[in-house]
Amino acid sequence: MKYLFLIFLMNLLHQYAGKSLRRDGSSLKSFEDIKNEIAGYTNIAKAIIDLAVHGKAQNRSYERLAVFTDTIGPRLSGSKNLEAAIKYMFSALQEDRLENVHLEPVKVPHWERGEEFAVMLEPRNHSIAILGLGNSIATPPEGITAEVIVVASFDELHKRAQEAKGKIVVYNEPFINYGETVQYRLQGAVEAAKVGAVASLIRSIASFSIHSPHTGEQSYQPDVPQIPTACISVEDAEMMSRMSLRGTKIVVHLRMGAKTYPDSLSFNTVAEIVGSKYPEQVVLVSGHLDSWDVGQGAMDDGGGAFISWEALSLIKDLGLRPKRTLRLVLWTGEEQGGVGAKQYYQLHKENISNFDIVMESDEGTFKPSGLGFAGSAEARDIVREIMTLLQPINVTAVYNTADGTDIAFWMRDGVPGASLQDDINKYFWFHHSQGDTMTVQDPNQMNLCAAVWAVVSYVIADMEDMLPR
Numbered sequence: 118m119k120y121l122f123l124i125f126l127m128n129l130l131h132q133y134a135g136k137s138l139r140r141d142g143s144s145l146k147s148f149e150d151i152k153n154e155i156a157g158y159t160n161i162a163k164a165i166i167d168l169a170v171h172g173k174a175q176n177r178s179y180e181r182l183a184v185f186t187d188t189i190g191p192r193l194s195g196s197k198n199l200e201a202a203i204k205y206m207f208s209a210l211q212e213d214r215l216e217n218v219h220l221e222p223v224k225v226p227h228w229e230r231g232e233e234f235a236v237m238l239e240p241r242n243h244s245i246a247i248l249g250l251g252n253s254i255a256t257p258p259e260g261i262t263a264e265v266i267v268v269a270s271f272d273e274l275h276k277r278a279q280e281a282k283g284k285i286v287v288y289n290e291p292f293i294n295y296g297e298t299v300q301y302r303l304q305g306a307v308e309a310a311k312v313g314a315v316a317s318l319i320r321s322i323a324s325f326s327i328h329s330p331h332t333g334e335q336s337y338q339p340d341v342p343q344i345p346t347a348c349i350s351v352e353d354a355e356m357m358s359r360m361s362l363r364g365t366k367i368v369v370h371l372r373m374g375a376k377t378y379p380d381s382l383s384f385n386t387v388a389e390i391v392g393s394k395y396p397e398q399v400v401l402v403s404g405h406l407d408s409w410d411v412g413q414g415a416m417d418d419g420g421g422a423f424i425s426w427e428a429l430s431l432i433k434d435l436g437l438r439p440k441r442t443l444r445l446v447l448w449t450g451e452e453q454g455g456v457g458a459k460q461y462y463q464l465h466k467e468n469i470s471n472f473d474i475v476m477e478s479d480e481g482t483f484k485p486s487g488l489g490f491a492g493s494a495e496a497r498d499i500v501r502e503i504m505t506l507l508q509p510i511n512v513t514a515v516y517n518t519a520d521g522t523d524i525a526f527w528m529r530d531g532v533p534g535a536s537l538q539d540d541i542n543k544y545f546w547f548h549h550s551q552g553d554t555m556t557v558q559d560p561n562q563m564n565l566c567a568a569v570w571a572v573v574s575y576v577i578a579d580m581e582d583m584l585p586r
Contacts, residue, residue: 162506179560193410195227220384225450231374260372282313306346320354394440405451412553421478428571439578458523477521487514492533
């Protein structure tokens with residue numbers, strides 16, 4: 118009997134050579150089969166690239182974005198501009214003949230910066246360029262006038278805690294990278310308040326500056342007094358640091374009229390190309406429609422939102438309909454910590470098994486180099502193979518992590534995630550500043566980004582099997 122079983126097992130192994138077995142006994146494709154399936158998309162990928170980079174759709178995402186940003190301007194959470202932007206996109210997506218265009222309601226924070234003014238009074242009169250940080254409280258109407266203490270780190274602040282009481286803390290932290298240095302913007306006010314400071318001014322989180330402050334979100338803590346907080350330019354932070362190191366007394370007058378209102382009604386904006394075979398399964402492409410209230414929000418994240426729209430437009434224009442549904446989501450309230458995305462996740466997570474991959478572009482649309490990917494090793498191998506279809510534009514790299522505030526909720530639950538990787542060297546020159554305008558954008562680079570986004574999303578949506586988890 119034992120030998121009969123061995124013979125049966127050998128025959129079974131021979132029958133499924135090169136295959137994997139499901140728990141129900143049916144076979145999975147071998148990786149060689151998957152490679153052959155992906156290779157079958159070579160001509161479609163070439164058609165998408167040709168249309169985006171050389172054909173009738175050339176520069177379309179750039180031109181659409183230029184009209185949008187020039188018409189609407191910056192789009193802060195809770196603002197009339199954001200309302201106008203959502204209405205604009207709802208109509209534009211309908212006019213583009215995409216399917217299931219609709220709005221999903223979301224409650225978002227509503228903060229306005231109001232009047233802002235800062236001036237150095239000692240050792241000389243000097244106007245300080247500032248941008249209040251999100252959710253900051255206002256100063257008293259007459260403002261705050263206080264001596265400055267300049268520190269380079271939280272450690273230095275805590276060591277000099279006795280000196281900081283009653284003063285304005287100026288952080289002159291060096292820029293290392295965004296993920297590390299942004300902690301000063303996020304927590305600077307809280308740490309300064311813990312040692313009795315009356316306000317905090319944070320060196321802008323920027324790798325390069327032309328006297329331009331950069332805004333962004335910051336967070337108070339329930340058990341710590343709230344103090345006004347703003348970012349200042351790299352140049353002013355360094356100047357005050359030099360003065361301080363020479364023993365010079367610095368006095369600053371700060372006035373901020375920020376107000377926080379009750380949460381406002383906003384919307385995530387959604388459009389689709391409905392799948393032909395597995396319409397309940399979803400490949401999600403996205404960017405966020407809101408921005409800060411400075412510049413035009415063209416780079417952060419107008420570019421990411423518009424290449425996501427462009428991906429669906431390219432696929433539609435070629436008459437393609439993938440097996441799964443391609444869903445475009447333009448998030449709201451991302452700058453306040455992914456508020457819209459979190460509510461979308463809560464609404465749709467019961468169908469999490471139907472989400473094949475979630476993709477977000479939110480680190481610029483400069484010259485692309487590849488795709489950041491988060492998922493299983495098996496899924497990564499498949500994505501690597503898909504990226505070979507982009508050899509005609511030399512964008513084939515797959516990086517080990519995917520970034521995106523709005524897709525993080527899904528990735529934490531095991532859904533594969535992808536983010537566009539591009540030349541980010543200049544991104545933080547303009548990030549959250551008056552410099553984030555259409556002048557930063559390059560139509561040729563946006564064409565390439567759109568081609569990458571469209572090829573990857575279409576192939577994943579059209580392959581017979583979902584990505585393995």
